[in-house]
Amino acid sequence: MASEQLDAAMDHWKAGELDAAAALFRQIAATGDPEASHLLAGLLQESGDLDGAEAAHRSVIQSGDPVFGQRSAMAMGMLFIQAKEWPAAHRVLSIASDGADFEVAALADTALVLVCTQLGDTPGAQAALERARRCHSPSVAELAARLEVPRFPDDPVPARDLYDTAEDEDDLRALLTCGDPEVVSLAALRLHGMYAEQARFAAAREVCEHAVAVGHPDHRAMAYRLLGAALDELGEHAESAAAYRVAAEDPRPEIRLPALIGLAEVSARLGEDAEAKALLRRVVASGHPAHAVHAWACLARTHAEAGETDATLASVWAVLEEGEHTWAPACVGLLGQLLDRDPDARDEIAELAVLASRHPDRDAAFQGALLLEHDALHPPPDGPVEERALRDIDAGLHRLGAGDVAEARRLLRRAADAGAAVQSPRAMVALAELELGAGDREQADELLTYVAEGDDPVRGFHAAFLLHLLREPHPVLEALLDRRRLGREEGLARLRAVAEHHDAAVSAIGAAVYGHALAAAGSDLPVAVAMLRSAAAGGDPLALSYTAVVCRRVPGEGARLLRRARTGGHPVLAHWVACLDGVAVPETRRPEGGRRSAGEAPATLLAMHLGELAAGNGDFPEALTWYQRVIDAGGEHAGPAAAHLGALCHRLGDRDGALRFYALALGLTEQEDLVAEAACRLGEIRYERGDLEPARRLLERAVATGHPVYAHEARALLARIR
Numbered sequence: 001m002a003s004e005q006l007d008a009a010m011d012h013w014k015a016g017e018l019d020a021a022a023a024l025f026r027q028i029a030a031t032g033d034p035e036a037s038h039l040l041a042g043l044l045q046e047s048g049d050l051d052g053a054e055a056a057h058r059s060v061i062q063s064g065d066p067v068f069g070q071r072s073a074m075a076m077g078m079l080f081i082q083a084k085e086w087p088a089a090h091r092v093l094s095i096a097s098d099g100a101d102f103e104v105a106a107l108a109d110t111a112l113v114l115v116c117t118q119l120g121d122t123p124g125a126q127a128a129l130e131r132a133r134r135c136h137s138p139s140v141a142e143l144a145a146r147l148e149v150p151r152f153p154d155d156p157v158p159a160r161d162l163y164d165t166a167e168d169e170d171d172l173r174a175l176l177t178c179g180d181p182e183v184v185s186l187a188a189l190r191l192h193g194m195y196a197e198q199a200r201f202a203a204a205r206e207v208c209e210h211a212v213a214v215g216h217p218d219h220r221a222m223a224y225r226l227l228g229a230a231l232d233e234l235g236e237h238a239e240s241a242a243a244y245r246v247a248a249e250d251p252r253p254e255i256r257l258p259a260l261i262g263l264a265e266v267s268a269r270l271g272e273d274a275e276a277k278a279l280l281r282r283v284v285a286s287g288h289p290a291h292a293v294h295a296w297a298c299l300a301r302t303h304a305e306a307g308e309t310d311a312t313l314a315s316v317w318a319v320l321e322e323g324e325h326t327w328a329p330a331c332v333g334l335l336g337q338l339l340d341r342d343p344d345a346r347d348e349i350a351e352l353a354v355l356a357s358r359h360p361d362r363d364a365a366f367q368g369a370l371l372l373e374h375d376a377l378h379p380p381p382d383g384p385v386e387e388r389a390l391r392d393i394d395a396g397l398h399r400l401g402a403g404d405v406a407e408a409r410r411l412l413r414r415a416a417d418a419g420a421a422v423q424s425p426r427a428m429v430a431l432a433e434l435e436l437g438a439g440d441r442e443q444a445d446e447l448l449t450y451v452a453e454g455d456d457p458v459r460g461f462h463a464a465f466l467l468h469l470l471r472e473p474h475p476v477l478e479a480l481l482d483r484r485r486l487g488r489e490e491g492l493a494r495l496r497a498v499a500e501h502h503d504a505a506v507s508a509i510g511a512a513v514y515g516h517a518l519a520a521a522g523s524d525l526p527v528a529v530a531m532l533r534s535a536a537a538g539g540d541p542l543a544l545s546y547t548a549v550v551c552r553r554v555p556g557e558g559a560r561l562l563r564r565a566r567t568g569g570h571p572v573l574a575h576w577v578a579c580l581d582g583v584a585v586p587e588t589r590r591p592e593g594g595r596r597s598a599g600e601a602p603a604t605l606l607a608m609h610l611g612e613l614a615a616g617n618g619d620f621p622e623a624l625t626w627y628q629r630v631i632d633a634g635g636e637h638a639g640p641a642a643a644h645l646g647a648l649c650h651r652l653g654d655r656d657g658a659l660r661f662y663a664l665a666l667g668l669t670e671q672e673d674l675v676a677e678a679a680c681r682l683g684e685i686r687y688e689r690g691d692l693e694p695a696r697r698l699l700e701r702a703v704a705t706g707h708p709v710y711a712h713e714a715r716a717l718l719a720r721i722r
């Protein structure tokens with residue numbers, strides 16, 4: 001049947017009916033017939049479709065067919081010779097030269113004489129010529145007998161000296177035909193680095209093929225590995241896999257393991273997920289300190305793309321535990337995606353987010369801290385009132401997104417009036433945004449003002465920010481309202497447009513709000529980090545204050561931003577920035593909420609309890625709200641409250657905050673266990689920062705308490721100082 005179809009296709013071809021012939025050839029080739037693909041390539045070449053011909057020949061070569069694979073390699077080599085693509089021609093003609101048909105092999109050797117000459121490989125050209133002269137084809141042998149390899153005069157300057165003094169691309173390209181295999185390889189590898197950095201992957205492919213063709217054998221495996229990377233970037237995944245396979249056979253781990261990782265990534269792109277995972281596990285099993293972590297990171301992404309949450313989390317954990325810097329940020333970015341897809345994994349993701357927030361890599365720590373802002377990671381509602389209010393808010397926002405403004409208003413109003421300490425202020429802000437969208441600016445102003453004058457510094461800050469945008473109209477306000485009304489994706493697109501606004505004053509706060517929205521949605525955390533850092537660095541006071549509050553949990557960086565915002569931020573938001581920086585400021589908005597008397601013991605105990613709950617959830621702003629009340633009230637609980645805040649800051653990686661609150665605790669209490677803890681932690685931080693004399697004094701104070709844990713730790717640190 002196939003032979004009859006081939007005959008019919010050939011008849012169409014001979015009759016000049018090229019489209020009909022091509023259609024038949026393609027139909028037969030789709031069944032895996034290499035002869036049909038080879039003939040199709042010839043027809044496409046005759047039609048002038050050289051790209052199509054090259055693709056068809058490549059598929060035949062990759063099929064491994066001993067007859068037509070060799071013929072397609074020969075034909076493809078001649079195409080490359082006509083295009084003067086000498087390294088590519090060398091690669092396929094070498095395949096044809098090794099084939100079973102001696103006549104085709106001899107013709108390939110004859111062509112290789114020209115190709116090797118053009119590549120500057122005189123020994124290779126001579127060897128190809130000798131093979132052609134020894135062939136069993138009289139006509140080819142006769143042709144080869146008339147050929148001679150040209151002799152070029154020796155360069156007066158050794159190639160290695162020219163390489164050592166090469167300064168630019170032209171100097172290095174000139175060395176590709178110098179005839180010294182070692183120098184050819186070194187020049188090609190340097191050129192690959194230049195081209196890859198400039199995203200010139202076709203040029204990178206060319207120089208790698210040059211190194212494979214005529215470079216030194218010691219560098220050939222590396223050339224194949226880099227060739228695999230270039231081909232992958234060009235979308236030629238099957239050829240990329242073939243190049244990686246050659247490199248993966250090299251015994252040197254610095255070449256073999258990255259090649260296996262590259263092959264795994266290409267295999268995943270080709271849909272061979274099982275092979276990709278098996279290859280990555282081989283690299284993990286090697287135990288190599290750098291490449292095994294890279295393989296874990298690739299496994300995390302592969303499992304995430306396959307929807308395998310548990311395996312993804314295990315892989316991310318392996319990367320973060322290593323403390324490695326290169327791959328950690330990308331792995332943290334996967335966690336936000338998992339939250340959307342698998343909310344049941346909330347606890348495991350939260351644990352990993354905390355681990356990430358303490359990571360030594362700044363980007364990973366930043367992303368981990370931002371991930372803790374994700375809506376799904378907020379502490380669960382505390383009690384039935386909070387829970388009912390949360391349900392009403394979620395239902396109201398859903399109805400708002402569906403366009404049912406009246407029902408959304410009813411549900412949000414019920415949540416706002418519920419008296420829930422956490423959820424009611426949130427409902428009021430959402431209700432204010434609804435009223436703004438409906439055009440009732442007065443009602444929105446009233447709601448936001450009430451929240452801004454409340455006790456919650458985070459909600460108060462957000463309300464004050466919206467009030468500022470309301471009273472001094474800003475394009476970001478409209479984008480924020482669109483986010484509620486249009487849903488997440490369209491809302492993020494509107495915010496991105498504001499972040500890209502031509503006016504720097506608009507784009508700065510737009511970038512801050514867009515970055516925060518991405519973090520809250522767990523979407524594209526690397527972009528969120530970039531946006532927030534850009535907003536903080538832009539010099540706009542409003543953007544600085546907003547970014548500082550959003551990033552307050554980021555170890556080190558968050559504390560620095562809050563300090564900057566206190567001096568260079570927007571004055572309208574200064575009160576809340578100061579509160580979140582842990583600094584007691586004079587209460588100007590609600591005098592009745594200021595310092596409390598010692599006689600209010602029940603209120604103090606309740607505040608301590610609520611602070612402990614918030615600290616247990618890692619919610620610093622909430623813990624600060626309650627513990628600061630206790631500190632302001634004075635009395636016996638003030639010292640423990642300050643110590644608890646110091647411990648929370650230490651746990652969250654905020655060393656500056658830990659210094660501030662532990663020092664405050666030492667001034668407020670003489671309880672031996674708290675003194676031991678505070679002195680030990682303060683001494684530890686001072687030691688880390690190189691302040692050895694203060695560290696020594698504090699650690700000696702901790703040792704003097706005789707505490708079974710902190711005195712022991714302090715004694716160990718003192719031994720290092722002494």
